Each structure stands twice: as structure tokens, then as C-alpha cells.
Amino acid sequence: MNRVPDDGLVLVPGNSLITSTPEEGRALALTLARHTVHNIQPDLDILKGGRPNYSTDPDSIIRAAHVVAVEFATVAAANDYWRA
Amino acid sequence: MNRVPDDGLVLVPGNSLITSTPEEGRALALTLARHTVHNIQPDLDILKGGRPNYSTDPDSIIRAAHVVAVEFATVAAANDYWRA
Amino acid sequence: MNRVPDDGLVLVPGNSLITSTPEEGRALALTLARHTVHNIQPDLDILKGGRPNYSTDPDSIIRAAHVVAVEFATVAAANDYWRA
Amino acid sequence: MNRVPDDGLVLVPGNSLITSTPEEGRALALTLARHTVHNIQPDLDILKGGRPNYSTDPDSIIRAAHVVAVEFATVAAANDYWRA
Amino acid sequence: MNRVPDDGLVLVPGNSLITSTPEEGRALALTLARHTVHNIQPDLDILKGGRPNYSTDPDSIIRAAHVVAVEFATVAAANDYWRA
Amino acid sequence: MNRVPDDGLVLVPGNSLITSTPEEGRALALTLARHTVHNIQPDLDILKGGRPNYSTDPDSIIRAAHVVAVEFATVAAANDYWRA
Numbered sequence: 001m002n003r004v005p006d007d008g009l010v011l012v013p014g015n016s017l018i019t020s021t022p023e024e025g026r027a028l029a030l031t032l033a034r035h036t037v038h039n040i041q042p043d044l045d046i047l048k049g050g051r052p053n054y055s056t057d058p059d060s061i062i063r064a065a066h067v068v069a070v071e072f073a074t075v076a077a078a079n080d081y082w083r084a
Numbered sequence: 085m086n087r088v089p090d091d092g093l094v095l096v097p098g099n100s101l102i103t104s105t106p107e108e109g110r111a112l113a114l115t116l117a118r119h120t121v122h123n124i125q126p127d128l129d130i131l132k133g134g135r136p137n138y139s140t141d142p143d144s145i146i147r148a149a150h151v152v153a154v155e156f157a158t159v160a161a162a163n164d165y166w167r168a
Numbered sequence: 169m170n171r172v173p174d175d176g177l178v179l180v181p182g183n184s185l186i187t188s189t190p191e192e193g194r195a196l197a198l199t200l201a202r203h204t205v206h207n208i209q210p211d212l213d214i215l216k217g218g219r220p221n222y223s224t225d226p227d228s229i230i231r232a233a234h235v236v237a238v239e240f241a242t243v244a245a246a247n248d249y250w251r252a
Numbered sequence: 253m254n255r256v257p258d259d260g261l262v263l264v265p266g267n268s269l270i271t272s273t274p275e276e277g278r279a280l281a282l283t284l285a286r287h288t289v290h291n292i293q294p295d296l297d298i299l300k301g302g303r304p305n306y307s308t309d310p311d312s313i314i315r316a317a318h319v320v321a322v323e324f325a326t327v328a329a330a331n332d333y334w335r336a
Numbered sequence: 337m338n339r340v341p342d343d344g345l346v347l348v349p350g351n352s353l354i355t356s357t358p359e360e361g362r363a364l365a366l367t368l369a370r371h372t373v374h375n376i377q378p379d380l381d382i383l384k385g386g387r388p389n390y391s392t393d394p395d396s397i398i399r400a401a402h403v404v405a406v407e408f409a410t411v412a413a414a415n416d417y418w419r420a
Numbered sequence: 421m422n423r424v425p426d427d428g429l430v431l432v433p434g435n436s437l438i439t440s441t442p443e444e445g446r447a448l449a450l451t452l453a454r455h456t457v458h459n460i461q462p463d464l465d466i467l468k469g470g471r472p473n474y475s476t477d478p479d480s481i482i483r484a485a486h487v488v489a490v491e492f493a494t495v496a497a498a499n500d501y502w503r504a
Contacts, residue, residue: 011110017165026431026452030459032110032156036149039114041139049140055461056469062483063146065456069490070153072452078165081437081498095194101249116194116240120233123198125223133224147230154237162249179278185333200278200324204317207282209307217308231314238321246333263362269417284362284408288401291366293391301392315398322405330417347446353501368446368492372485375450377475385476399482406489414501 009042011035017078025079029072033064093126095119101162109163113156117148177210179203185246193247197240201232261294263287269330277331281324285316345378347371353414361415365408369400429462431455437498445499449492453484 012032019025041047055061076082096116103109125131139145160166180200187193209215223229244250264284271277293299307313328334348368355361377383391397412418432452439445461467475481496502 010107011114012106015105015107017106017160018167021435022432022437023430023435030431030456033149033153036114036152037145040145040148046140047142056466058467059480059483060143060146061457061460062480062487063143063150064460065453066483066487066490067146067150067153068456069453069487069494070150070157073490073494074153074157074160074165076437076494076498078160078167081494083438083498094191095198096190099189099191101190101244102251117233117237120198120236121229124229124232130224131226131229144227144230147227147234151230151234151237154234154241158237158241158244158249162244162251178275179282180274183273183275185274185328186335201317201321204282204320205313208313208316214308215310228311228314231311231318235314235318235321238318238325242321242325242328242333246328246335262359263366264358267357267359269358269412270419285401285405288366288404289397292397292400298392299394312395312398315395315402319398319402319405322402322409326405326409326412326417330412330419346443347450348442351441351443353442353496354503369485369489372450372488373481376481376484382476383478396479396482399479399486403482403486403489406486406493410489410493410496410501414496414503 009039011039017075019075019079022076022079022082025075025082026068026072029068029075032071032075033067093123095123101159103159103163106160106163106166109159109166110152110156113152113159116155116159117151177207179207185243187243187247190244190247190250193243193250194236194240197236197243200239200243201235261291263291269327271327271331274328274331274334277327277334278320278324281320281327284323284327285319345375347375353411355411355415358412358418361411361418362404362408365404365411368407368411369403429459431459437495439495439499442496442499442502445495445502446488446492449488449495452491452495453487 013028013035017028019028037047038044097112097119101112103112121131122128181196181203185196187196205215206212265280265287269280271280289299290296349364349371353364355364373383374380433448433455437448439448457467458464
């Protein structure tokens with residue numbers, strides 16, 4: 001899987017859900033979630049302005065981790081759970 | 085996949101879940117979520133009136149990103165994860 | 169798919185998850201969510217009494233859009249994603 | 253499908269996920285959600301004491317509708333979406 | 337399925353997702369959710385100290401019922417929905 | 421499955437979703453959720469600074485248990501529910 005530079009306007013970097021390993025698949029899940037956030041709020045200053053309270057509030061982190069879990073379910077299914 | 089103009093009254097632009105690439109599929113997931121929002125609140129002024137606080141509140145953005153993740157799971161399954 | 173009149177006491181109008189198109193499937197997902205709401209709170213006056221703040225609060229709309237996304241996942245699977 | 257009387261101590265009335273129709277399946281999804289609630293809080297007086305504010309708060313109703321949507325996804329899959 | 341005594345340090349009592357009936361599967365879903373809670377907060381006094389407000393707040397109960405619904409989806413799929 | 425030491429920078433310890441038993445799979449689900457949290461907030465002092473209120477608030481624990489349930493759904497599917 002080729003990863004393109006982290007460009008907030010791209011929604012699926014590399015334009016593929018296929019990864020070599022679960023670790024890479026998990027990283028893709030995190031990337032997908034982050035790129036959605038960038039797409040909704042492209043102004044990085046506003047986004048980072050809100051971040052200090054965000055990443056110190058356990059509930060906010062859990063909510064973000066929930067999104068990653070949902071994205072990972074899709075990526076894992078796409079890769080047939082890296083079973084073979 | 086033909087995309088019809090962004091018309092809030094249409095729920096599934098193009099009337100198809102099939103896309104050529106994951107990138108297009110992700111864009112469709114975002115569109116599906118947005119069109120549901122327009123369907124629930126068709127008055128764009130009210131919708132945009134609420135937007136400033138919405139898109140600067142990290143928790144609101146995470147909630148929206150969660151919906152996109154769920155929509156994308158469906159679109160990705162519809163496209164057999166663009167495996168072939 | 170035959171749609172019966174919008175009767176809050178019916179949970180699945182038409183008593184089928186099969187639709188001709190994704191657009192109709194999406195409409196069914198919205199209907200399923202709305203009929204659950206009517207089932208929980210059958211008094212339309214109370215329901216509409218709460219609506220003004222509801223549909224102008226972005227977080228509430230996102231929560232509702234989330235439910236539609238979950239219902240649509242089921243309807244789309246039922247229709248094999250309208251692939252054929 | 254035989255429905256046993258609505259007994260809060262039973263988790264799956266009829267002890268089956270199979271129903272004749274989507275309408276019955278939807279009713280089962282509502283029942284499953286309600287029986288979980290009864291299991292967590294068996295004291296009906298406390299449960300009903302909290303209900304007035306619950307069922308007039310749109311966000312609470314949407315949260316409950318979300319649970320029904322998740323239960324229905326399972327029931328619908330169990331019944332192969334009543335396709336045949 | 338053999339159930340081991342309710343030991344908060346065990347995550348999957350009986351170390352199996354297979355149950356004889358939907359009723360047992362539902363009970364397992366409740367157990368899985370409870371054992372996660374015990375794993376996160378092993379101090380039962382703190383856990384029960386928070387419980388009075390928890391189980392009288394309809395929103396908290398609905399959130400807990402949501403988790404049970406998600407766990408049950410997994411258990412039901414593991415048992416092929418007890419179809420045979 | 422080999423478990424590497426609990427290193428917050430690794431997203432999928434052992435780089436595999438395959439486990440011998442449901443119990444190990446459940447432990448992996450907890451680990452996946454925790455490693456996402458560490459990835460979002462790598463500063464353990466800030467993370468533990470927020471923890472006291474987190475793990476005594478039933479709603480926060482339920483939210484975390486929800487994430488574990490979603491991760492477990494993926495791990496269980498990857499292992500074909502440990503059926504064989």
C-alpha cells in the first residue's frame with residue numbers, strides 16, 4: 001500500500017483499504033478518522049485551538065477511540081482479517 | 085457512478101452505493117451523512133446558524149466522524165472493499 | 169415494495185426490508201428510525217413540543233443521523249446493496 | 253415464534269430470534285432492548301419514576317432508538333432479512 | 337457451555353461464545369459487558385458507590401443497554417443465530 | 421500469538437488478530453482500545469491525571485466498555501468466533 005503525504009483533502013490516503021499487516025491496518029483506521037475530522041474542520045488553527053481540552057478529557061478520547069474501532073472493523077474485514 | 089447535483093432532498097445522490105475507488109466511496113459516506121442532516125433540518129439558515137459552535141467543538145466533530153465511519157462501513161461492504 | 173400509510177403504530181411500513189433502489193432503502197431507514205421514536209413517545213404533541221430545540225441543535229441532529237446510518241446498514245445488507 | 257408473557261426476568265422472550273415477518277422482528281428488537289433495561293433496573297417504580305423526563309427529551313428517545321436499531325440488525329441477520 | 341464462577345478477573349466466563357440458547361447467549365452478553373466494567377474498575381466499592389445514580393438515570397441505563405446490544409450481536413453471530 | 425511488551429507506540433501488539441481462545445481475544449480487544457488511547461494522548465501523566473474521575477464515573481466506564489465491545493466484534497470475527 002502506498003501512502004500519499006498526509007493531505008487533509010484526501011479522504012483515503014493510498015486510495016486503498018488493503019494493508020500488509022494488522023498494525024498498518026490500525027494506522028489506516030486512525031488516518032481515516034483524522035482525515036474525516038480535517039474534512040469537517042479544515043482550519044487547522046481552529047482544530048488545534050480546541051485540542052488541549054480535547055485530549056485531556058478522558059470522555060473525548062474514548063469517543064475518538066470508538067471511531068477508530070469502527071473504522072478498524074471495516075479495514076480488518078477488507079483485509080479478511082489478515083488471516084492467510 | 086453518476087453524481088446528481090447536491091440536492092438536499094435526494095438521500096442517495098446517484099442512487100447507487102457502487103463507486104470506482106475507496107476515495108469516492110468515502111466521499112459518498114460523507115454525502116450520505118450530510119443529506120440525512122439536510123433531510124432532518126432542511127432550513128439551511130438554521131443549520132448554518134448552529135454550525136460555528138458545532139465545527140469548533142471537538143466532541144461534535146468526533147460525533148460526526150463516527151457517523152461517517154458507520155456509513156463508510158456500508159459503502160465499503162457494498163463495493164466488496166474494492167478488493168478486485 | 170408497498171408502503172402503508174405513515175401509521176406510528178406500525179414498526180416496519182410495508183412489512184419488508186426489500187426496496188427497489190438505494191434511495192428507497194434510505195427512505196425506509198429514516199422511516200424505521202422515526203417509527204421507533206413514535207413507538208417510544210406516541211404523543212405527537214409532546215414529541216413536537218421537544219422538536220424546536222432538537223432540530224436546531226447540531227449534536228441532536230448528528231445523533232439522529234447516526235441512528236439512520238445504523239438502520240441503513242441493515243436495509244442495505246437486506247438488499248444485497250442493490251448490486252445486481 | 254411463541255412469545256412468553258412479558259416477564260422482565262426473561263431476556264429473550266420465546267427464546268428465539270426467528271420471527272415470521274420484519275414487523276415481528278422489529279417488535280422483538282424493541283422487546284430485547286426493554287428487557288435489558290428491566291434486567292439492569294428491576295424496580296419498576298424507580299424506572300417509571302425516571303420516565304417522564306426521559307420520554308420527553310428528544311436526545312434520550314434518539315439514544316433509545318439507536319439501541320433498537322442495533323438489536324434489529326441482529327434480529328434481521330438471524331432471519332436472513334426475511335428475503336425468501 | 338460451562339460457566340465459571342463470576343470472577344471479575346476473567347473476561348469471558350467459560351472461555352467460549354457458544355451457548356445452547358438465545359437466552360443463554362443474551363445472559364453471556366450481559367456478563368461480557370459487566371466483566372469489562374469490573375476490569376476497568378476492579379474496586380467494587382467505588383463501582384457500587386457510583387451505582388445508585390447510575391441505575392436511576394434512564395440515559396445511563398440506555399447507554400448500558402447499548403453495550404449489551406453490541407455484545408449480543410457478536411454472541412449471536414458466533415452461534416449462527418441459533419438457527420439450526 | 422506473540423504479545424510484545426505493552427508499548428504505547430505499537431497499535432496491534434503481536435501484529436495479529438488471531439488468538440487461541442476467546443479469553444485472549446477479549447484481552448486483545450481491551451489492549452487495542454488502550455493503545456488507541458495512548459496513541460491519541462501519549463503523555464501518561466496527563467492520561468493518569470484524568471483517570472481518577474474517569475474510572476469512578478459509571479457513564480465513562482460504560483463508554484469505554486462500548487469501545488471494547490466494538491473491538492471484540494472484530495477480533496471475534498477474525499477468529500471465526502473460535503468455533504472449530
